[in-house]
Amino acid sequence: MVMGKTREVLVIGGNRYFGKRLIARLLAAGDRVTVLNRGSAAPPAGAVHLVADRNDEEALAEAIGTRVFDVVLDQVCYTPRQAATARRVFAGRTGRYVMTSTVEVYEHEDSETLVPESAVDPATVAVNPELPWDDPEFLEAHYGEGKRQAEAVFAAAGPDLPFVSVRVAHVLGGDDDFTGRLDHYADRIRTGAPIAVPPVRHPATYIHVEEIADFLFWTAGEDFTGPVNAASHGELDVEELCTTVAARLGTVEPVFEATDSTEVSPFAFRRRYGMDNSRATRLGFTFGDVRQWLPKAVAETLGKDD
The missing domain is CATH 3.90.25 (UDP-galactose 4-epimerase; domain 1)
Incomplete structure (x- = not known):
């Protein structure tokens, strides 16, 4: 991030819980914030509101228009289909794409130690967009798998879409x-x-609602890519x-x-x-206990x- 430069930031979703806290932090920092959702709730004063269903690629592209962004913060990507749509729309149009992921990507990792990001490498995850991702019951039962495959789709985009997946611990x-x-x-x-x-x-590891909002805000201003675990110490x-x-x-x-x-x-x-939080710690974020x-x-x- 260039000092003194006002960032153009897009938040997809973010209507509630730590998403709305993230938006408040971006606005307080002087960023130009655009919030895209289906119109279920207006963003706070000072943010631009775009209304579109992210599952509808034509509607999403039309809503974005010719806009480009320094960073996109995607709070509501749950499936490889959603990731593929976003990848086509935003490739070459943002400096970084940050997807909020989950500790559930490690649901098959039965480890006696804290799990590092390398335990699930998006480059090795098989993607199957033909699964019934539009079925709410299927999606709920395969939440971790949906996030894993979404990460894999973004990670394969290459330099046209520098990508970060924030794997969030259980939030309290x-x-x-x-x-x-x-x-x-x-x-x-x-x-x-x-x-x-x-x-x-x-x-299990956990993170406070204010701390994950701080973490996502911090991530928006950094330049690293790839998966990163977000969890308090202990x-x-x-x-x-x-x-x-x-x-x-x-x-x-x-x-x-x-x-x-x-x-x-x-x-x-x-x-x-x-989750092992040492990567984020090395990159400069200070977690609480x-x-x-x-x-x-x-x-x-x-x-x-x-």
């Missing part, structure tokens, strides 16, 4: 957490209902997470019930879901229930 915090996962635990702890967990619980298992929720509620300790069923509570993992911000995150999300 904020009074607008729409996932309901911490609320699930709060409800069960209040009532004394057992929390279903596997016989052996494994830890790991948590479901028991420690629930104990923190119970402390916030000022109630009894949570009750856990081990089960072999596949139906277990959120964040109750049968394998380790930990999950245990330092966890009580704040729980208070933010459950505060409305106090």
Whole structure:
């Protein structure tokens, strides 16, 4: 990024949670921000609003017109079909293309150590655009695979589309957490209902909602490419997470019930879901520690229930 130059930034999606925090940071930095979505919500004041369905290549190209961007931040790419459409539309028209990806790309990596980006190389991922990616049930069941294949499509674009995939850890915090996962635990702890967990619980890495917004904003101003893991330092298992929720509620300790069923509570993992964040650290980003911000995150999300 050239100092003093106002950046042209496009955000695809970003209507809620850490996406809206990212847009706020870009605007505060003086960037010219364009937000593209299907018209479900207007962006904040100061941003240009483009309305198009990203799945419709003709409509997407028409909405973009002749615009070029320093960086595109794609918050809502879930399938290789969506990636292929975006690749055709934006190749040669942006300095960098940053896709928000997920820790779920590592869903088949059963590792006893923190997983580095090299564990899933987009260049080696097979792409099958003919799978039923438009079926919501299929997409939900193959979320990690959809993200893996989307990364692979972008990574194959070459120099016409310099590409970054931000693999995001599980996000916590904020009074607008729409996932309901911490609320699930709060409800069960209040009532004394057992929390279903596997016989052996494994830890995972997490990131605060404000920290991932900071990370994406930072990434927009850097020049590296390729996959990068975004996770706070430290790991948590479901028991420690629930104990923190119970402390916030000022109630009894949570009750856990081990089960072999596949139906277990959120964040109750049968394998380790930990990401190695050393690449991002070497590149210059400073992560917080999950245990330092966890009580704040729980208070933010459950505060409305106090």
